[in-house]
Amino acid sequence: MTMKKTLKLNLGPQHPSTHGVLRLILELDGEKIVSCEPDVGYLHRGMEKMAENMTYIQYLPTADRIDYLAGCFYSELLCRTVEKAKGVELSQRVKTIRVILLELNRIASHLLWIGAFLMDLGAVSPFFYAMREREMILRYFEKLTGQRMMYNYFVFGGVRKDIDYIEDIENIIKILPEKIKDYEKIITDNPIFLKRTKGKGILEQDVAFNYAVTGVNLRASGIEYDIRTTDYLYEGFKFKPVVLEGKDSWARYKARILELKESIKIIEQGLNILTYGEKLEQNLINPINLKLPEGEYYNEIEAPRGLASVYIKSTGDDKPYRLKWRTGSYYSVNLLRKLLVGEYLNDAIAISGSLDIILPEVDK
Amino acid sequence: MNYLYHLYMEFLSRYSIPDVIGNITFYIIPFCIIALALLVVVLILVLAERKLLGWFTQRKGPNRVGFWGLLQTLADAFKLLIKENITPDKADRFLFNLAPVLVFVPVMTVLGIIPYSAEFTFADSSTNVILYLILAAFPVLGIFLAGWASNNKYSLIGALRGIAQVLSYELPVSFVILSVIVLASTMNLTGITLAQYSRLGVAGWFFIPCFIGFLIMFICILAELNRCPFDLPEAESELICGYNTEYSGMRFALFYLSEYAMLFANAVFITILFFGGYLSPFGTYLSYLILGDSNAANICVYFEQAFWLFFKASFIIFVIIWIRALLPRLASFDLLKFSWAFLLPVSILNLFGIIIYKYIMGGV
Numbered sequence: 001m002t003m004k005k006t007l008k009l010n011l012g013p014q015h016p017s018t019h020g021v022l023r024l025i026l027e028l029d030g031e032k033i034v035s036c037e038p039d040v041g042y043l044h045r046g047m048e049k050m051a052e053n054m055t056y057i058q059y060l061p062t063a064d065r066i067d068y069l070a071g072c073f074y075s076e077l078l079c080r081t082v083e084k085a086k087g088v089e090l091s092q093r094v095k096t097i098r099v100i101l102l103e104l105n106r107i108a109s110h111l112l113w114i115g116a117f118l119m120d121l122g123a124v125s126p127f128f129y130a131m132r133e134r135e136m137i138l139r140y141f142e143k144l145t146g147q148r149m150m151y152n153y154f155v156f157g158g159v160r161k162d163i164d165y166i167e168d169i170e171n172i173i174k175i176l177p178e179k180i181k182d183y184e185k186i187i188t189d190n191p192i193f194l195k196r197t198k199g200k201g202i203l204e205q206d207v208a209f210n211y212a213v214t215g216v217n218l219r220a221s222g223i224e225y226d227i228r229t230t231d232y233l234y235e236g237f238k239f240k241p242v243v244l245e246g247k248d249s250w251a252r253y254k255a256r257i258l259e260l261k262e263s264i265k266i267i268e269q270g271l272n273i274l275t276y277g278e279k280l281e282q283n284l285i286n287p288i289n290l291k292l293p294e295g296e297y298y299n300e301i302e303a304p305r306g307l308a309s310v311y312i313k314s315t316g317d318d319k320p321y322r323l324k325w326r327t328g329s330y331y332s333v334n335l336l337r338k339l340l341v342g343e344y345l346n347d348a349i350a351i352s353g354s355l356d357i358i359l360p361e362v363d364k
Numbered sequence: 365m366n367y368l369y370h371l372y373m374e375f376l377s378r379y380s381i382p383d384v385i386g387n388i389t390f391y392i393i394p395f396c397i398i399a400l401a402l403l404v405v406v407l408i409l410v411l412a413e414r415k416l417l418g419w420f421t422q423r424k425g426p427n428r429v430g431f432w433g434l435l436q437t438l439a440d441a442f443k444l445l446i447k448e449n450i451t452p453d454k455a456d457r458f459l460f461n462l463a464p465v466l467v468f469v470p471v472m473t474v475l476g477i478i479p480y481s482a483e484f485t486f487a488d489s490s491t492n493v494i495l496y497l498i499l500a501a502f503p504v505l506g507i508f509l510a511g512w513a514s515n516n517k518y519s520l521i522g523a524l525r526g527i528a529q530v531l532s533y534e535l536p537v538s539f540v541i542l543s544v545i546v547l548a549s550t551m552n553l554t555g556i557t558l559a560q561y562s563r564l565g566v567a568g569w570f571f572i573p574c575f576i577g578f579l580i581m582f583i584c585i586l587a588e589l590n591r592c593p594f595d596l597p598e599a600e601s602e603l604i605c606g607y608n609t610e611y612s613g614m615r616f617a618l619f620y621l622s623e624y625a626m627l628f629a630n631a632v633f634i635t636i637l638f639f640g641g642y643l644s645p646f647g648t649y650l651s652y653l654i655l656g657d658s659n660a661a662n663i664c665v666y667f668e669q670a671f672w673l674f675f676k677a678s679f680i681i682f683v684i685i686w687i688r689a690l691l692p693r694l695a696s697f698d699l700l701k702f703s704w705a706f707l708l709p710v711s712i713l714n715l716f717g718i719i720i721y722k723y724i725m726g727g728v
Binding site for chain 2: 028124350
């Protein structure tokens with residue numbers, strides 16, 4: 001009789017730390033992982049196919065739902081594509097409003113990640129602390145747009161209405177830096193946290209290139225690639241892309257903390273422009289019978305989980321002929337195949353947590 | 365127990381009840397008291413933990429059932445009682461049902477050997493400490509059976525972790541307890557308590573000469589209780605619920621109950637070993653100070669002693685809950701390394717140090 005030496009463990013799709021419905025087929029030798037096979041698609045909503053039967057304005061609310069933690073980015077992408085195709089210029093105020101909301105959204109997304117990551121590591125409190133600060137941002141979004149997560153606030157050629165309750169944003173960016181200091185106090189130099197993250201899940205640069213990893217995960221491996229620097233929305237904003245050399249889980253954590261601070265800086269600059277007291281000028285595009293000229297359109301933006309982009313092929317109809325999304329998490333999930341091999345089970349959870357995977361974004 | 369025994373017999377003979385009945389009931393009553401006290405202690409502990417964790421994480425904790433959430437645990441217990449007991453199809457039925465009992469019984473027994481106040485130990489023996497060591501390590505057998513018999517991979521991994529953890533943390537505990545035995549020159553828990561008596565109160569307690577031992581003991585207790593940061597056997601974000609994943613209803617309640625009872629027993633045990641057990645921290649008992657040397661004071665002292673024991677123990681429990689709110693979980697490999705490579709040698713050195721200390725102080 002031959003003994004089977006390895007244990008096959010089905011991690012997910014319903015599991016507390018898969019951040020949605022990710023299924024990892026793990027082969028374990030003891031607690032050591034021999035192979036890992038991510039199985040995605042449990043949250044597949046057919047969003048790309050849906051687009052082919054919808055007009056652009058009908059599809060706009062759906063774009064928010066691709067990533068429920070950072071909805072702004074995807075509606076911005078769709079709006080941007082239509083605007084560029086139609087040759088519409090945005091006024092400075094609209095651009096600033098968009099930047100502020102995008103960065104607020106990025107902060108909310110990163111805050112949730114910090115909480116969820118520490119939850120994966122077994123610490124309870126940071127989750128609640130991060131949620132508390134995220135709640136301030138969500139409250140603000142609710143006040144402004146009427147929605148906490150799927151804002152549907154950006155429209156073709158502008159925003160749904162002028163920005164309001166600016167004192168709330170000022171309050172948020174006043175409080176946040178202190179709170180971030182608090183997080184750093186209980187997390188960053190915690191010896192157990194260091195032990196669980198330093199030198200764990202090392203993402204080498206060539207691996208990152210081969211797996212097309214983008215976003216914070218790539219920047220934490222020492223590659224400066226932040227397309228916000230060339231983004232036309234961010235023109236005139238001063239900020240430095242966060243680049244760390246660590247390559248490990250800890251660097252990815254630290255990079256997100258630093259990115260929170262950068263985002264706060266961007267919002268501060270945005271508020272300065274806003275308070276200049278300019279009137280909102282919009283070149284709204286009439287969404288009824290909106291047709292994109294025949295051709296292919298591609299636009300990209302730096303979302304919290306990496307490069308997000310949309311590709312639209314239009315035949316001159318009022319519906320896209322084909323629409324494809326590129327989302328950051330999809331490539332991070334693929335990366336698990338490489339990173340988890342040879343790690344212990346509880347390190348594996350920590351590593352997959354550190355990559356910031358959100359499943360609705362993967363499955364679309 | 366002699367004093368209490370005489371009081372009881374006197375009380376019975378006053379109502380002309382034969383001695384035989386007295387002899388039988390005197391030994392049954394304590395066990396009823398234990399069973400009741402255990403339930404009350406667990407009810408309070410669970411509520412305390414949830415309330416404290418709530419406050420640590422900016423929440424209110426349970427506050428709906430009963431005034432201030434006081435009846436929440438009762439409601440939960442009732443829910444568990446009326447739930448269906450599910451045995452998985454391919455589980456080993458006998459072992460599966462046996463496991464919770466194997467965990468629960470030693471915990472009940474441990475509570476019987478603790479000196480709650482002078483004269484109030486239900487089962488006193490000259491080698492209480494050894495008995496305690498055995499009983500405290502016993503539940504891990506139940507944990508292993510639970511993990512093995514559930515026929516669930518998560519449970520199995522949790523059980524294996526539990527075994528490895530308890531085995532490696534049992535050794536440092538033994539060495540620390542040995543050093544306390546050297547200090548007290550007795551293996552009886554009441555004897556250890558009394559050996560810490562001094563007119564100055566706190567000055568005689570063993571945590572002063574044996575502070576390193578206390579720290580080691582505290583860490584090991586966390587590991588043996590599967591408490592954060594050593595909660596690997598039931599690591600929620602990795603193993604769903606660890607060894608008791610498949611348990612429901614009353615069987616789960618037994619695990620839960622024994623977990624908290626064990627938390628209480630261990631806190632009390634640390635108190636006895638290092639913080640003078642039921643001794644007053646002021647040297648003299650408050651009852652004597654207030655009531656003078658009267659008969660009432662003699663009775664009151666028992667309650668005061670129990671109060672001091674519970675007071676000190678609850679402080680230790682508070683610290684344990686505090687740690688849970690603060691720290692992330694250790695990795696399994698680091699956990700074992702920490703015990704074998706650090707705690708064990710330090711505890712052996714501590715033992716030698718204590719022996720030298722005892723020799724110099726002239727107690728041999």
